Every structure is written in structure tokens, then in C-alpha cells.
Amino acid sequence: MMFTDTIAAVSTARGKGAVAIVRVSGTDALTVLGRIMDRDVSSFAGYSVHYGMIVDEGETVDEVLVNVYRAPKSFTGEDMVEIMCHGGVFVTNRVLGLCLSSGARMARNGEFTERAFLNGKMDLTQAEAINDLVNARDSVNARSAVHTLKGSVRRILDPLIEDLTQILAQIEANIDYPEYEDIEELTSEKVLPMTEEWLKQIDFLIRTAEQSIMIRSGIDTVIIGKPNVGKSSLLNALLEEDKAIVTEIAGTTRDLVEGSVRIGNVTLNLIDTAGIHASADRIEEMGIERSLRALEKAQLVLLVIDAERGMDEEDEALLARTADKDRIIIYNKKDRREIPDTLSVSALNGDIEDLRKAIEEKYADDLSAAEQDTFHNERQLALARSARASVQEALRSIQNGMETDLVTIDLESAWNDLKEITGEGGREVLLDEIFSRFCLGK
Ligand SMILES: Nc1nc2c(ncn2[C@@H]2O[C@H](COP(=O)(O)OP(=O)(O)OP(=O)(O)O)[C@@H](O)[C@H]2O)c(=O)[nH]1
Numbered sequence: 001m002m003f004t005d006t007i008a009a010v011s012t013a014r015g016k017g018a019v020a021i022v023r024v025s026g027t028d029a030l031t032v033l034g035r036i037m038d039r040d041v042s043s044f045a046g047y048s049v050h051y052g053m054i055v056d057e058g059e060t061v062d063e064v065l066v067n068v069y070r071a072p073k074s075f076t077g078e079d080m081v082e083i084m085c086h087g088g089v090f091v092t093n094r095v096l097g098l099c100l101s102s103g104a105r106m107a108r109n110g111e112f113t114e115r116a117f118l119n120g121k122m123d124l125t126q127a128e129a130i131n132d133l134v135n136a137r138d139s140v141n142a143r144s145a146v147h148t149l150k151g152s153v154r155r156i157l158d159p160l161i162e163d164l165t166q167i168l169a170q171i172e173a174n175i176d177y178p179e180y181e182d183i184e185e186l187t188s189e190k191v192l193p194m195t196e197e198w199l200k201q202i203d204f205l206i207r208t209a210e211q212s213i214m215i216r217s218g219i220d221t222v223i224i225g226k227p228n229v230g231k232s233s234l235l236n237a238l239l240e241e242d243k244a245i246v247t248e249i250a251g252t253t254r255d256l257v258e259g260s261v262r263i264g265n266v267t268l269n270l271i272d273t274a275g276i277h278a279s280a281d282r283i284e285e286m287g288i289e290r291s292l293r294a295l296e297k298a299q300l301v302l303l304v305i306d307a308e309r310g311m312d313e314e315d316e317a318l319l320a321r322t323a324d325k326d327r328i329i330i331y332n333k334k335d336r337r338e339i340p341d342t343l344s345v346s347a348l349n350g351d352i353e354d355l356r357k358a359i360e361e362k363y364a365d366d367l368s369a370a371e372q373d374t375f376h377n378e379r380q381l382a383l384a385r386s387a388r389a390s391v392q393e394a395l396r397s398i399q400n401g402m403e404t405d406l407v408t409i410d411l412e413s414a415w416n417d418l419k420e421i422t423g424e425g426g427r428e429v430l431l432d433e434i435f436s437r438f439c440l441g442k
């Protein structure tokens, strides 16, 4: 793809710094540079660095180094220059302003990366990964983004697309070669097992991606229990901060109290809730409603029980209510009484090491999922799920002996979803691939 205009922007963070980079990309990048630099830039080769002055009508603006890239060997695939000027806000803006008045226009957000994608320098998943890397706040996120940047999504997609193409080609062969007399036999012998195997693979990848995304974005965790068992105390102990109000009065917490905490490499997005019990107080009841809604959405439940008082019917009810959730059952107030063979803590004394360990162990597998090749974000995951649904539909049609056309439509739709993950796609490409590969000769 050719763009006619040349774009410019400051690529480093705004504010005072030792160095700032003004980036210019497009067919006129060197022309723009020539107009503002005291050098003959026309002979500058790709991958070279040059020293000189930026000048504005004879006045020296800054002393700079310039990186020069020639198309297609640059980040965007276009001619590019990076002007490294002194990082004062005023100077940087002036250099950018000179670029803009010398033939470049202001770049939009992400436009350099967009051009890199449109010029075929990277696929959509890699473009997304650049953004993720810039925004990464911890090593798990950064590592995962770098992994994707290096093409990990492509690596898992290519075989999936390849196999889907194979399945489609088998079905096309059924149509186009009447010598396959026993179509049913071919279908049950080849197409069915291939389709089932394909579903198994994508199921695994989707599961891994769900784990990975959950780990990277933090686990939505709710602290649940009867009033006064020490939920808010536990929140405070985990956060190492006096965040929620703690009193000996049952029904202290009414609103949800939130906070994030890192435990090893795992981030918990914690919500402390109002104690759940049959209540007469209207405000408390509204708080309890909120607790139950938070419980509904939570990915992890920390169910707190008062070890001193022991388990009663209300605890039992909460156990039953959270039975199908991922949960950790915690016996608090172990300084008063410790029940053997339970996960016991004392939130009051900050004695919660066993809980931290339990959380780290619980998510050890998911952490390793964050290192594996799989879909990287919700957009990709949604497309993968949609592809899976289409192939499941196709499988049903095959099993029910439906028209081949119906099967193909679903498989093609899955194919397109997968291609859309990397930002490619389109039916024509699909048909090209199928027919060029199998040389049907029509
Ligand atoms: N001995 C002891 N007391 C604790 C412990 N954890 C909490 N408490 C006390 O138990 C009482 C209730 O604690 P909270 O943290 O407010 O309990 P909660 O579950 O948030 O209560 P509600 O918000 O009313 O539902 C307070 O007096 C705490 O000091 C503990 O580990 N040991």
C-alpha cells in the first residue's frame, strides 16, 4: 500500500528529557529533513546516522543526530527519519513544527504502526503487541507482549488455518471428483476425524488464552463471608493498608471496597463485601445485594469463616452457594482457635502467609499459560470462539448428513474469522489457497 502523505510526530514521552525523537515517515521524509537540516541529505543511505544542525531561516534551532531508513527497510516500510534532538519541550516542539511546515502532516495516534501493518511489515497481532508492550506494567504482561510481537499468534494460527483448508479441500474434492463414489465413507473416514481433531486443538488454545488473559489482567477476587468473620481485616492484611473500616460490630461493611495486590506473579483485583446473612436493616440488605452481584462475576472467591465460632448454617449456605466457583476456604482468627487441616490465618495479626502460598500454587499453571503460544487478547479470543462455534456447527451438519454446501459455509466462516485475527482474510484468498494447492485444474 502506498501513502501519498508524509507524517511526523514526537515519538518520545512529552516533558523534559535528555533526548527526544521526532519521527518522520513517508515518501517525502528525506525531502522534509533536507529543508530543515544544514546538510545535503539526498545522499544519506538507509541505516545511517548523521550529525548536523536543524535550522530555521538561518537560525540554528538544535544540534541533532538523525537516523535514516530507506523503504522498505524501516519500521513503517517507508522512507523514515528519526531526528534525535535535545529533549526540552520547547526545542522538540519547534523541530516538530518545522517538519510540519516543511511538508509533513501531524501523525494520528498509532499511525506509524498502522502504516507498518498496512505495508505488510507486521500482522495485526504484532501491531497490538506493540501497544501492549508499551502499556505493560509488569514482567508477565511485558513477556507475553514480546512473545506476541515475535509472531507467536501467527505460529499457532498457521497450522489451524492450514488444517481447516485441508478439511475444506477434502469436501471440495468430494464435490468435484465424482470418482469418489462413496462420499459418505470418505467423509466419515477423513473429514470427521480431521474436524474433531481441529476442535480439540482450538479448544486447548482458547482455554490457554483465557487463563493467560486472566493472569495478565488480574484475577477478579471477592472476599465473602458472614458478618464479622474478618473479611475487611483480611482485605487490609492482603493490601498491607488500612483500607476498609474494621469494627467489632457485625454489618460494618456496606459498600464494596476494592484494591489490587500482587502475590508472587499473580495480581488479585480484590473486592471486600458486606457480610451475608438474613438481615433486617435496609441499608445492610442493599450491601448484601451488592455482595451477591460481585460474587456472581468473580473469578476467585475467598470464603472466610470464623474459626473461633466454628461453622454454622449460614457458613454452610455460603459454601453451597459458592460450590461451583473457584474458591479458597479460609478459617480466620486462628490466634483464638485453630482448626486442624484447614487453611488458617489471622487477619488481625497479618498472619496470612499460608493464604499467599495457596494463591500462588493455585495459579501456577495459569502463569505458565501466560508464557505459551496462544491468542493474546479479547479481540483475538472472540474471533477464535466464533471460529470454533462455526466448526462445531459444521461438525453437526456432517454428522447429520447435511448438504455439503452447508458444511462449507460454516467452515469458510471459521476460516475468515481466523484470518481476521492477523488482519488478513477474504473469500478470494481462501479460494486461491484451496485451488492452487490442490490443482483442481478448473
Ligand atoms: N482475634 C482476631 N480478631 C479478628 C481477626 N480478624 C478480624 N478480627 C476482628 O473481628 C472483628 C470484625 O472484623 P472485620 O474485618 O470488620 O469483619 P468483616 O467480616 O469485615 O465484618 P462485616 O464488614 O461486618 O461483615 C473486628 O473486631 C476485628 O478486629 C483475627 O484474625 N483474629
Ligand SMILES: [Mg+2]
Binding pocket: 231, 232, 233, 244, 245, 246, 252, 253, 272, 273, 274, 275
Ligand atoms: Mg467488613
